[in-house]
Amino acid sequence: MPKDPKHIPEAQKIRRKIKEKSSKYVPGRVTLQVLGTGAEGAPRSLYVFSDQSRYLFNCGEGTQRLAHEHKMKLGRLEHVFITQPTWKNMGGLPGAALTIQDVGVPHITLHGPPGLDELFVATKRFVVMKNLQITMADCQLGNKFEDNVMTVEYVPLERYETFGNTSxxxxxxxxxxxxxxxxxxxxxxxxxxxxxxxxxxxxxxxxxxxxxxxxxxxxxxxxxxxxxxxxxxxxxxxxxxxxxxxxxxxNKRKRSRSQTVSGTRxxxxxxxxxxxxxxxxxKEKGIAMAYICRLQPRPGALSLEKCVEHGVPPGPLLGKLKNGEDITLESGVVVQSVDVREPDDPGPIFIVIDCPSPEYIISLIENEKFKRHQKYALQDSEMACVVVHFSPTSVTENIRYKHWMDEFSPSTSHLLLNDTNTCMGSISVHRIQYKLNLLSPDIFPLLGDKGSKVIDAEVNENCSKKMKTECESLETSMEATSSDMTLTSVQESSLSDCGCLSANTLVSFHLRPRKGLDRSGELKLIPSQYIDETKSIEGFKEALQDLRLNIFNKKLGLHYKSYPKVIFFGTGSCIPNKTRNTSGILFETSDTCKILLDCGEGTYGQLVRFYGPTKACEIIKQIKAIFISHLHADHHIGLIGFLQGRRKALNMTNSDDAPVYLFAPKQILNWLIFYDRCFENICNEFVIVPNSDLILEDENIAADEKARIFDTLNLNAVNTVLVRHCPNAFGICFTHNDGYKITYSGDTMPCPNLVKLGMNSDLLIHEATMEDELAGEAVIKMHSTTSQAVTAGKNMNAKFTLLTHFSQRYAKLPRFDENFAENIGIAFDNMQVRLSELPILPLLYPALRLMFAEHYEELENKAVKRQLRIERQRSVSRDRQQSNNHLVKV
Structure with a gap:
């Protein structure tokens, strides 16, 4: 959702001044840094930064979340280079553009194949660019981009069908x-x-x-x-x-009926x-863009030792020598600048390659522009320093592609950002999951993503035997993680043998000063540190023991069933942060049928991270339907990536499942059809069922179609209602053949229609974006407060209410009070809970408050300050009113 734009004009003004000042000199530090590795479920993106500027090569879905976590500020980002207009390369552009706009960047330029900017035309209704100008560079063959940091030459690659020795x-x-x-x-x-x-x-x-x-x-x-x-x-x-x-x-712009209809194409x-x-x-020709990048030449640094040797006195003469001017000393001796400076840096070269399939290899290997920087280079300075490969494994393992790589100098490094990698790029999601896992290994299982290096995999060598027994399930999971770490190391070894380097997140390659590969900042997980952080909190161990005893006693009275089960992949609102992704919930009705509720950016990646790549492939095939509640980006921008991930899973297992049912506002088709025609084929992956055709007591769906849906999903009822949020926003209710009923609100203010829809639900999943003291803000943005969500559950006589979609100010824990009774739960990312386990959730609150005590205390302090500010404003208002009344009497 758009932020208050008041700060943006001033921020843009400041950034223009900084840009103008910094563009006058060539930076002395330029580094390539891996942000997204291209692993399954992870974005692929290369971050290039200098003393003054930032550049991004490819911006896959989830890029802005990783940039936020690893403090790769996008405030100076003005150029994005896309190798091919596919979702894996540009799926993160809409979200990243909103973030860039909010920090005050006035303008951004896209580089890549023609038509790339059409993405923002298609998303203009739910990705609002009011304060950011987006332009498309002319990337025709022979054109170049140049600034004070580097020169980039565009090299289009085309797809050629090959038959035998076809030239x-x-x-x-x-x-x-x-x-x-x-x-x-x-x-x-x-x-x-x-x-x-x-x-x-x-x-x-x-x-x-x-x-x-x-x-x-x-x-x-x-x-x-x-x-x-x-x-x-x-x-x-x-x-x-x-x-x-x-x-x-x-006020909302009003349009007459004639304006709405007449002349509308x-x-x-x-x-x-x-x-x-x-x-x-x-699309049809399938153009991919490669980039040959050369840093601007930079004069060698002035050597003070050499200046002393040549008798140059301190003062302005040093500045002249630094600027490349020759000087004459008082003695008449001429000192040339080249004699007192380090050798000039002609500017190292790096190349970015994306060869999408073997059909592009001919265009690549016979291109003379690349040969100039291979071993055929006329001079050493023309040889490529590093080649970054976005090409998939199916291409990099092709013998012709390998031969092309061998044509580079042995001094050239090759960095892979593709599906060979396993690192998904986040520490924060693992950190919080290890902490929550202490509370309940069943509800907060350790993540299936084992692609990152694990350091110190023991839970705690010094813990007592009693604590070791309590953490037995945790240790077992971590031993599996340690085993997978060995596999990762083997993989790196094999890559190195063929001259390629794996590219875990935060791996760097220093171009200036020229230091080469740097793994010192590489992403690593330290489970024992995360667990010890939590156990060291005063009173936590005692609270944990009480919790485990309470859970044990509660389980004695519960009748467990494996299904239904809900798994939360995103519980935050607006934009993703380190610990809460945007909306996405998996509703599992059986081991063969699952339904996805909303699909914010990165939902597919969250699913892969939760299950691990192998199991995720099986799970995603079992998803038979997707519900999109409304057309705000944080609820549906991940849909294309998810559909593509599902297709890949089906192809990998030679499955021929039917398209997924898409319950959504029918207006979503404008976006999906546009993407299908302009970029990649996706429309055969789903069957649209408009939410408006399932309205409670006003259905408009054919009996045979309804029967097919119910038979596929094992349901005897699916209904929607319009809720009080943006236009075309819906809540939904599923009634299963086994008799249970689950209602999901999407985003909404308190809504009588939703209460009617979900009457006597076994579970209500309701948004709770704001705390109660922010009810005014909740009204403006048409969201619910925590108490309003709880009241909705009470009014519909729901057996249990699960709260989700928290404002990002509640990154770890929302504020809650005595309203949180025994049938109220708080959702976290990567939390799974069966319907029969719901009564356990309220038992977690005391331990959660201790675990996130610092965060919760900060929320309380902000609430106190906010209340004091309100009281002061009321006092001033009363004094002013009393003064006015006094004047009237006088």
Whole structure:
């Protein structure tokens, strides 16, 4: 959600001044640093920083979260280089752009294949760029980008079909022939698609502010029962909804009905007109962009020792020598600057390569621009210092690609940022999970992500036998982690043998001063440190013992069932932070059927981190449906990455599962169809079921379609209601064949319709964005406070209420009070809980308060200060009113 923009103009002004001042000299420090390794579920991104500027090569989904955790401030980032317009390279751009905007960056330039900037055209309704100008560089062959830090040469790579010993010339002729022959077919195909998604004669408008729905039904054709493609309603039109209007101070812009309908082109028409060139040149041709980067030459540093040897006195003469000027001493001796300076640095070269598939290798190996920096270089300074490979393993293991790599000088380093790596890049998620695991290994299991190095894997060598017994399950999990660490080391060894270097997060390569590879800051996990931090808290050990006794006693009265179960992948709001990702919940109904509730950025990565890559592959195949509550980015921007991850899992196991059911506002199709046509095919991965067709007591769904859904999901009811948030925001309720009922609110203010929908639910999962004292802010942003969420559960007679979607000010723990009764729980990322285990959650509160005592105390202090400020304002207001009353009497 957009922040208050008052600070942005001043921040932009300051940054312009800093930029103007720093651009006058060549920086003395330039480093490449790995941010996202490209491991399964992790982004792939290379961070380049100097004394003054920042650059990013690729920005996969989850990049901004890693940048936030590792303090790679994006405040000076002004250039983003994308190798290919695919989600794995640019899925993090929308979120990163919002962060960049909020810190006051006025302008950012995208570099890459044509059409890359179309991403922001497609997301403009839910990624609002009011204070950030985004432009696209002209990256044609022969063009260059240059500033005071480096020069970047664009080298497009094209896909060529190869058959036997087909030469490049023949392949190029073939490619040209294919493009020419299919040109008319492409136009015909796009026109055909336009007809498939025609706009209705009018717009069906929903006002969610009052949680009501028009009773007028919409006529639409039904999906054929044998179809495996996406169901697309006929009345999809261009979505011009302002999804953040409720947060702006000005009244929502009103439009007449004629303005809404007349002259409005359908989304397909707009896409067909604006994107044909993009489809033919970028998507169909599959252009990938490589970058040859050379740092600007820099004069050698002035050597004071040499100056003394040549008799140069202190003073302004030193400045002249430093600037490259020759000087004449009083004795008449001429001192040349080259005699008293270190050798000039001509500027090292690094190359960024993304060869998406073997079909691109011909374009790569026969390109003369790369040969200039291989062993054929005319001079040593022309040889590449390091080559960064985003190319996937299927390419880097290709014999022709390996031969091309061998053509570089032995002094050239090769850094892999691809699926060879295993490090997912985060310490914080493991740190908090090790802590929470002490409370309940069942509810907070150690993460399946074992790709990071583990240091000191013993829980605590000095702990007593009693504590060791209590932590037995924890030690067992950590031994498995230690075993996986050995596998990682073996992997690194094999990579080094072939001349390539693995690229764990925070691995650096220093270009200036030229120091090469640096692993000193490499991400490492230290479990014993995280656990000892918690155990050393005063009173925690005693509280932990009491908790375990209470859990034991509580379990005696519980009747355990394996399902249903909910797993939280994201429990924060707006943007991700170190410990809470954006919304994503897995609702497991059985060992073969699962439903995903919302899909914020990084949801797929969270799933991989929780289960580990192997098990995640099995789990994701079992997800039969996805519910998107509304079209704010923090609830659905991870959907494309998730659909692609699901397709990959199906392909890896040769599965042929049906497309996933997508319960969502139908307006989401504008975004998904745009992406499908302009970038990558995704529309065959889902079957849309509009949320508006499942409205309680006003369903508009065919009986046969409804039966198929219920049979697939083992349900006997699925209903939605409009809730009080942005336009087209919904809550949902699932009633299972086994009789239990689970309700999920999405984002909403207190909503009678939701209470009606979820009456007598076994579980209500409700947003609780704000603490009670911030009720005014909650109204502005149309969210609920903790007490309002608890009251919603009471009003619907829910057996248990689980709170989630906390403001990022509650990164570790929200404030809670006596309202948190025995049937109220707090959700954490990577928490799993069965319906039968819910009564255990309230037992955790005392230990949680101790575990996060410092954070909780800070929240309490802020609350006290806020209350004092309010009291002062009230006092001033009363005094002013009394003064005015006195004047009136006089």
């Amino acid at each position: 490049k010339e023949k392949a190029m002729n073939q490619e040209e022939s294919i493009i020419t022959s299919t040109s008319s077919e492409l136009s015909s195909e796009v026109n055909s698609l336009d007809k498939d998604i025609q706009a209705g004669s009018s717009i069906h408008t929903v006002d969610t502010g009052t949680s009501t729905r028009s009773t007028r039904r919409r006529n639409r054709s039904r999906r054929n029962s044998q179809s495996i493609g996406p169901y697309i309603p006929e009345d999809i039109i261009e979505d011009d909804t302002d999804y953040y209007a409720h947060e702006r101070k000005k 359908t989304a397909p028409e707009r896409i067909a007109e604006s994107s044909k060139l993009l489809l033919s040149k970028t």
